[in-house]
Amino acid sequence: MEQSIYFDNAATSWPKPEETYIAIDHFNRSIGGSPGRSGHRVSIESGRVIMNARESLAQLFNIDDPFQIVFTKNATEALNLAIFGLLLPGDHVITSSMEHNSVMRPLRVLESQGVELSIVRCSPQGYLDPDDLPALIRENTKAVVLTHASNVTGTIMPIKEVGDIIRGRGLILCVDAAQTAGALPIDVSDMNIDLLAFTGHKSLFGSQGTGGIYIRKGLEERIRSLMVGGTGSRSEFEIQPDFMPDKYESGTLNTSGLAGLGAGGEYILKKGIDHIRDKEILMTQHFLDGLKSISGVHIYGPGDASRQISVVSFNLNGMTPSEISFTLDEHYGIMSRPGLHCAPSAHRTIGTFPGGTVRFSFGYFNTEEQISYALGAVQQISRDQKK
Amino acid sequence: MTEMEKYHVILFDSVHHALRSEKILKGMGIPHKLIPVPRHISSDCGVCLRFTIDLRNKIEDALNGKVDIYEIRPL
Numbered sequence: 009m010e011q012s013i014y015f016d017n018a019a020t021s022w023p024k025p026e027e028t029y030i031a032i033d034h035f036n037r038s039i040g041g042s043p044g045r046s047g048h049r050v051s052i053e054s055g056r057v058i059m060n061a062r063e064s065l066a067q068l069f070n071i072d073d074p075f076q077i078v079f080t081k082n083a084t085e086a087l088n089l090a091i092f093g094l095l096l097p098g099d100h101v102i103t104s105s106m107e108h109n110s111v112m113r114p115l116r117v118l119e120s121q122g123v124e125l126s127i128v129r130c131s132p133q134g135y136l137d138p139d140d141l142p143a144l145i146r147e148n149t150k151a152v153v154l155t156h157a158s159n160v161t162g163t164i165m166p167i168k169e170v171g172d173i174i175r176g177r178g179l180i181l182c183v184d185a186a187q188t189a190g191a192l193p194i195d196v197s198d199m200n201i202d203l204l205a206f207t208g209h210k211s212l213f214g215s216q217g218t219g220g221i222y223i224r225k226g227l228e229e230r231i232r233s234l235m236v237g238g239t240g241s242r243s244e245f246e247i248q249p250d251f252m253p254d255k256y257e258s259g260t261l262n263t264s265g266l267a268g269l270g271a272g273g274e275y276i277l278k279k280g281i282d283h284i285r286d287k288e289i290l291m292t293q294h295f296l297d298g299l300k301s302i303s304g305v306h307i308y309g310p311g312d313a314s315r316q317i318s319v320v321s322f323n324l325n326g327m328t329p330s331e332i333s334f335t336l337d338e339h340y341g342i343m344s345r346p347g348l349h350c351a352p353s354a355h356r357t358i359g360t361f362p363g364g365t366v367r368f369s370f371g372y373f374n375t376e377e378q379i380s381y382a383l384g385a386v387q388q389i390s391r392d393q394k395k
Numbered sequence: 396m397t398e399m400e401k402y403h404v405i406l407f408d409s410v411h412h413a414l415r416s417e418k419i420l421k422g423m424g425i426p427h428k429l430i431p432v433p434r435h436i437s438s439d440c441g442v443c444l445r446f447t448i449d450l451r452n453k454i455e456d457a458l459n460g461k462v463d464i465y466e467i468r469p470l
């Protein structure tokens with residue numbers, strides 16, 4: 009076995025663009041310095057690195073004011089900030105049955121503390137029907153929390169349609185873009201997104217330990233800080249500053265990671281998100297078409313690359329997902345992810361709980377040749393299985 | 396008038412704001428300089444933007460709606 013093929017980009021993308029590695033190394037080797045903490049040159053330069061990351065993401069998501077972006081260590085922290093910072097006992101919140109545990113678990117904690125929770129049941133392909141929403145809205149409904157695309161089936165959710173429905177009703181739309189930031193076009197203004205949680209280490213091509221959240225201007229007045237502490241600003245006061253982004257950015261940031269995230273964002277802007285998406289659609293459709301012709305394979309989700317991100321879940325008759333994944337790694341050098349993918353509710357929705365599925369997730373740096381090779385491997389495993 | 400009196404400085408809430416302003420003004424070609432906050436002015440944000448007073452309106456217009464200014468004062 010000579011091959012080593014990484015098809016687990018939905019967990020974390022690899023490799024990263026060269027620009028990401030260079031930016032991280034350059035920061036660590038030649039800048040250092042604590043951003044926003046002093047006026048000397050390396051501190052200022054370090055501040056510029058963070059500013060650059062904020063600006064490239066603002067451009068990518070069409071955010072007017074880069075200061076409305078708060079950096080966190082990942083999407084999970086961003087979602088915790090949005091969910092715990094916003095919702096109070098007595099509030100009602102709506103989510104979907106396709107959510108990742110980084111949405112579901114905070115909501116379940118709040119449910120036990122008196123927040124009312126409604127979960128929209130999605131189709132077995134993972135689709136949310138926006139028409140199911142209006143009937144769920146109550147007097148005390150405060151927010152809709154929704155993933156932009158499922159990390160299990162890849163299904164793309166109708167965010168814009170949901171935004172249109174809840175706009176004008178005073179509801180807050182919080183989107184989990186962990187899987188889509190950098191992979192699908194996102195325009196917070198056009199899509200009516202109030203809160204956009206993203207992670208840096210997947211399709212944004214940054215390193216692990218980076219993520220953040222966009223907070224629509226003014227909404228910060230309604231969201232509590234989960235963590236307070238040193239910000240390098242207003243140090244004469246022992247109370248937390250109330251301005252953005254310092255209100256939510258206590259403690260020294262992961263500046264080297266954010267140097268990489270800024271470079272990743274610029275790389276995407278340079279390549280063009282449509283170009284990246286087109287390439288991922290081609291690879292995903294190639295894989296889907298090939299899988300459909302292999303006997304004993306069951307594909308979950310839309311089965312149509314234009315309606316999903318580059319994530320494909322499947323099973324093979326007679327084998328458990330972990331057996332399939334293990335064989336792929338052991339005999340073919342292909343890395344995939346079996347199991348429940350931190351999303352038990354999504355697996356219940358598509359009928360694969362508790363066994364789970366095998367998930368392949370492609371990234372911009374994968375190739376059609378790798379897809380062909382993987383299809384050959386799955387074909388062979390399917391044949392061996394029948395012997 | 397001494398040399399010093401010709402300058403004003405903008406103080407910001409944080410270094411983030413100072414750096415963003417610097418970038419905006421640079422992009423528009425408006426002369427300015429990022430300097431350490433002078434000792435006689437109290438601010439926790441270590442840097443401020445120095446400019447000549449004739450540019451005050453131009454600079455305020457350029458930053459208006461983009462970066463919140465904490466204070467503008469003579470140097």
Ligand SMILES: Cc1ncc(COP(=O)(O)O)c(C=O)c1O
Binds near residue numbers: 110159184186
């Ligand atoms: C849909 C979804 N939401 C949230 C997350 C959490 O991202 P992170 O682990 O970077 O916090 C992930 C990935 O793990 C995800 O796929």
